[in-house]
Amino acid sequence: MIGMLLHWGAEYLEKVLPAHLRDRMSEPRCDPTLDTSSNVPPVPYVNAFDGKVIAQIPMQGLNRVSRMKLRRFLTQGENLNIQFNKYLEKVDVHSESVSVTFRDGTTETGNIAIGCDGSHSKVREFLVGHDAAQLESVDLTMINYPLGGYTADEARLLQTMHPVFKIAAHPEQPGNAILAALDIADPNDPTTWKFQNYLGWWGPPYAKDLQDPEVRMKFYKLRVSTLCEPFRTGGMKLADDAVVPVYPGQQWAPTMAWDNYGGKVTLAGDAAHSMVPRK
Structure with missing residues (x-):
C-alpha cells in the first residue's frame, strides 16, 4: 500500500465521478479527517543533517491519497467488470x-x-x-515502502513538521528522503497509523548492487541513521531482517x-x- 499526491489531478477525476462518489472524496485520503479546503501549511523542504527548513513549497488544495483506498473507493458497489491477472x-x-x-x-x-x-x-x-x-535509465536509485507498528510516541513524532508529508535533502548525500502519512486509521490511536518512507540517491550503489536483501538493509539503515528526525525514526523502525524493495530510476x-x-x-x-x- 503506497500513497500518491492527487491534488493537481483531483479536478479532472471529479469530473468523471458519479455524484454519490464526488461528495465522498475525503474517504480515500491518507488522513480522511484532514480538512484540505482550509489552509494546509506549505510542505517543508529541510536540511536532512540538522532539520533546518531550506524552503517551503506551497501546494494549494494538497490532497494525498492511499492507492489501495482509492482503488477500493472507486470500484466498490459500482458493478464494474474489472479483471485481474490479465497480461x-x-x-x-x-x-x-x-x-x-x-x-x-x-x-x-x-x-x-x-x-x-x-x-x-x-x-x-x-x-x-x-x-x-x-x-530510459537515469542515475537515480530508490527505496520506497509502507510501514506501521510504531509506538504512539514514534507515530506522533513522524507527524511533526507537516500533517501530509515532508522532504529532506542531505548536504553530503545527493538525493532526498520523503516521509508521508499513509493511513491515519484512527486519529485518536497513533499506534494504528502507517507511514510511507522514501529514500532516493544519485550515483552508486545502484539497484543491481543491492540485490542481496541483507546488504540492502545495511546500506539503507546506515544512510537513514544520518538523517534528522523524524526521517531517522521513520526508517530505523524496520527490522534488520525485513526485505524492502529497491528500484532503478527510469523514465x-x-x-x-x-x-x-x-x-x-x-x-x-x-x-x-x-x-x-x-x-
Whole structure:
C-alpha cells in the first residue's frame, strides 16, 4: 500500500465521478479527517543533517491519497467488470473496432483501447515499436515502502513538521528522503497509523548492487541513521531482517509521433509519460 499526491489531478477525476462518489472524496485520503479546503501549511523542504527548513513549497488544495483506498473507493458497489491477472499479448485494430488478446487466450473488443498499463506498457510498445518504447535509465536509485507498528510516541513524532508529508535533502548525500502519512486509521490511536518512507540517491550503489536483501538493509539503515528526525525514526523502525524493495530510476517521454489509428488506441498515465520516482 503506497500513497500518491492527487491534488493537481483531483479536478479532472471529479469530473468523471458519479455524484454519490464526488461528495465522498475525503474517504480515500491518507488522513480522511484532514480538512484540505482550509489552509494546509506549505510542505517543508529541510536540511536532512540538522532539520533546518531550506524552503517551503506551497501546494494549494494538497490532497494525498492511499492507492489501495482509492482503488477500493472507486470500484466498490459500482458493478464494474474489472479483471485481474490479465497480461496483454497483442492489440489488433479493425475498421470500426479494436481488440486485445491476453496471455490466457481471452480477447476483448471495443471502440477504443486505452493503455494504462504502467511504465512498462505493452500498448505503448504496440504504438511506437519495441525499441522506442523502452524506458530510459537515469542515475537515480530508490527505496520506497509502507510501514506501521510504531509506538504512539514514534507515530506522533513522524507527524511533526507537516500533517501530509515532508522532504529532506542531505548536504553530503545527493538525493532526498520523503516521509508521508499513509493511513491515519484512527486519529485518536497513533499506534494504528502507517507511514510511507522514501529514500532516493544519485550515483552508486545502484539497484543491481543491492540485490542481496541483507546488504540492502545495511546500506539503507546506515544512510537513514544520518538523517534528522523524524526521517531517522521513520526508517530505523524496520527490522534488520525485513526485505524492502529497491528500484532503478527510469523514465519515458513521448518525444516521437505515432499512429493512434484514428483515436482507437491511446495511452494514459505512466504508460504515456512515466517519470521518476515512478518505476
